[in-house]
Amino acid sequence: MTADPVRRSRVFARTTAKTLMPTSDLGVRALTGAARTISLLPAGLSQAIAKLSTNGVRLYDTMRAPDYPLPIA
Numbered sequence: 001m002t003a004d005p006v007r008r009s010r011v012f013a014r015t016t017a018k019t020l021m022p023t024s025d026l027g028v029r030a031l032t033g034a035a036r037t038i039s040l041l042p043a044g045l046s047q048a049i050a051k052l053s054t055n056g057v058r059l060y061d062t063m064r065a066p067d068y069p070l071p072i073a
Contacts, residue, residue: 022028038046
């Protein structure tokens, strides 16, 4: 049985892949150009843009991870 966060992350990955994978030469060029443009933005602006999405971009922010003890050196 798969845990709910794992199931949701798999659905998110499939949806994102179908949305982002271009199927034409023009689509590849547009995706590459958009990625280049976004990489040139200041960090604060790109973070603000990412927060505008409500489609799962922040999925992992809501997941609780166990606290593991620090290893002994």
